[in-house]
Amino acid sequence: MNGKMKAVVKHHRGFGAELKMVDIPQINDHEVLIKVKATSICGTDVHIYTWDAWSESRVNPPYVFGHEFSGEVAQVGSKVTNVAVGDFVSAETHLVCYECPQCLTGNYHICKNTKIIGVDTDGCFAEYVALPAVNLWKNPKEMPFDTASIQEPMGNAVHTVLAGDVAGKSVAVIGCGPIGIMAAGVAKAAGASQVIALDLNDYRLNLAKEMGATAVINSKNEDPLERISELTDGNGVDVVCEMSGHPAAMNQGFKMVTNGGRVSILSLPVRPVEIDVTNDIVFKGITVQGITGRKMYETWQQVSRLLKSGQVDVTPLITHHFPLEDFEKGFNLMIEGKCGKVVLHP
Incomplete structure (x- = not known):
């Protein structure tokens, strides 16, 4: 398909982005062109937009960014067999090599050569996006476009929560950005006896409560360790x-977990974090896990089923919709923390 399209471009190595007319992507034999119906703003996109130290070291403007979306297949390459024109799809955003030791043992989510759509390649803040067909996930026809667009970040929440058993256990979610809020809903759906959400932002703590948190703690107003102790009869949380x-919140997480418990870390601290390894990890006998991406494609199956069954309802989380042209309004809300998930519509 030839022609031009609207796109939000990270145009320089500094704050902000611009709406520009760019070429519609061309596809190869194994790729698919998707007409984007909804694309949501991720915390990673905010890092790129504000141009922090991480984005300065990772991304190379100018390029189209954004990686969470849903849309309809507009064109398929000659060797594509898994999707057809008109299919309703979202996408796994990790582009993996299928050749490294991790990929060859089925651990695609930790491929050592991973590239990320909208970070290392052109993304989906645009009218069209081109992707390898193998990365596409077919959505149920009845799923709303906005819900379908946030399955990728929900996959992060599902992977983090379900990296171990949570049924009948107490779970603390530290950090109530959109993924943390979804994690509260996932933990409740998975049978957690308590879901305790911690943050400094009352707006987002209220969203976490709507999503399933049984208790919320504003760490600015009360001591989180004391409150966790009260809620768990002095035992600490299981997960x-x-x-x-x-760094301070992460340190508190290791102190609030019970002996033999689990700490799963999805967050990306921007500087080294000091942890009391002897007392908070070794002597407690806890399990510490780094979580990256989603298991391909086990996590996608879990996400799709949780949404289809209604066990997790993400409706409260999607708080704002804007046309693509108003992307700056969406980013400002994300920076201010006065929103849940912001969805843009090209």
């Missing part, structure tokens, strides 16, 4: 899902 990336 900590660390979503904040803040």
